[in-house]
Amino acid sequence: MASKQTFSLLIDGMECAACSSRIERVLNRLPNVDASVNFATEKAHVTFDPASTQITDIIKAIEKAGYRASEADKIDNEKRRLLEQKQGRQTLHRFLIALFCSLPFLFQMIAMFLPAHHMGKHGFELPRLTQWVLATIVEFGAGAAFSKPHGNRFVLVQPIWMFWSFWERAWPIFTVVSSTLLVLGSYMSILKRAP
DSSP states (O other): OOOOEEEEEEEEOOOSHHHHHHHHHHHHTSTTEEEEEETTTTEEEEEEOTTTOOHHHHHHHHHHTTOEEEEGGGSOHHHHHHHHHHHHHHHHHHHHHHHHHHHHHHHHHHHHTOGGGOTTTTOOOOOHHHHHHHHHHIIIIITGGGGSTTOGGGGTTHHHHHTHHHHTTHHHHHHHHHHHHHHHHHHHHHHHHOO
């Protein structure tokens, strides 16, 4: 019987703790593999039996789940720093796009609470097509990373469905602003990890 080997992988593309849980489940389904994934360090610590599973199989399983993986020993600190800077710039751009598209929704939401401009009387309300375009840019552009197949992201907006008639006007505002805040949180976590 061959002895088990242990190694570390750097995981790229995780946006939340649900992503790390998903990768961990995918890896632990492989034969004779025991893995733990740390979202904060973006690393997976894997113990496996080389007789039944190869490192390339483990990396392919991660890539099939929608993430990128590389052996931690094969990437030097300078390359890792450059990758983190690139990821930080991309996330900042996603946040700025989401913020730009969310501001009209925020102004609309603030106007709802002004007595002279109460919605339904003489208030400021974006046309539905404009709301749809801006929300689509945020949800499927800047916030696309949070809509991966694991589905946990939609737990945030599920309570709105229960009170649809009451929240009909709040639905686009809530989803767009929550996605913008999620992108901001991702950017802040990248800044925190940066050396």
